[in-house]
Amino acid sequence: MMLCSESYPSVLAFCFLDELQREFISTYEMLHINSAIRPYSFIEFDNFIQKTKQRYNNPRSLTTRVNLADMQTEIRLRPPYHISLQELGLENGINHRRDPPYKGIAPHQRLEPLTLPGIISCLLSLLCAGLNLIRGFHSMESLLQSDEDVSCVIAFFLGTAACLYQCYLFLCCTSWRNMKSFLAFGLLCLCNLYVHEQRTLWQLFFHVTVGAVTTLQIRLRQPQSKSPDYNV
Incomplete structure (x- = not known):
């Protein structure tokens, strides 16, 4: 498939594709083609594509290098299939009236590799969660025995x-990781502010500091710009 202006001769477009096909078949063996499993496995072939494209951008230089008669005969015997606008439109789920809604980050997108400060902050957050859970059960027991709030x-x-x-x-x-992390940190600060009478100053400082450091690590660990599977 190729894209060109409407005025570009169709026979040259097919000659361009035919020349690329012949060069690709002669350059790579079929076993190599069938065993390719990674994207952009034949990225080096783009050099030949760019050189050929430059030649076909100037049709006058192709009179002695391209046999147009054979290609015209091929097109006449096997005419190409013309795609209608309806096939490119709503029948294939494409809406030209408005852009498709944004659905956030793709599910396969990955984050940057873990760092030692990030792992430590995550473990400390789990420790704080465990401490809050224990204090919550203790407060629940006290609630059953007295009139505690x-x-x-x-x-x-x-x-x-x-x-x-x-x-x-x-x-x-x-999606919206940074915003969610700030909201979670704000909720954590409000909870510690409410139970400040049941904790010492150092305990409050520890919980708030761990929440702040974890929020910072969430902000620093951003999604990768491209998938690491793409070998380019």
């Missing part, structure tokens, strides 16, 4: 959920 139990469990969600954002690639 139930909001403290909810605050501890919300803090646990915020820490776990930060770990999820650090490990997985989702």
Whole structure:
């Protein structure tokens, strides 16, 4: 397949494709072609494509190098199939009236490799989640034995959920990661502010610092610009 202007001679377009086909078949063996499993395995063939394209951009230089009579006979005996606008339009799910809605980051997109500070911050977030969960169960036991406020139990469990969600954002690639990480950090700060009477100053400082460092690591670990499977 090739794209060219409407005024470009169709016979030259088919000659261009035929010349590329002949060169590709003569350059690569069939066993090499069938065993290719990675994208861009034949990227070096692009050099020949670019050189040939430059020659065909100037049709006057092709009079002695291209046998147009044979190609015209081939086109007359086996005429090409013309694609209609309807086949390129709504029948194939393409809407020309508006752009398709943005669906966020592709599910196969990967994040940058893990770093040691990121792993440490993720482990500390899991530790904070465990501490909040334990304090939440203890507060629930105290609630059953006395008239303690139930909001403290909810605050501890919300803090646990915020820490776990930060770990999820650090490990997985989702849309709006930075915004979600800031919201989770804000929720974590509010939970610690609400239960400040049940914790010492150093405990509050530890939980807030770990949440801030994890948020920073989420911000630093961005999606990769291209898939590592593409060998280019």
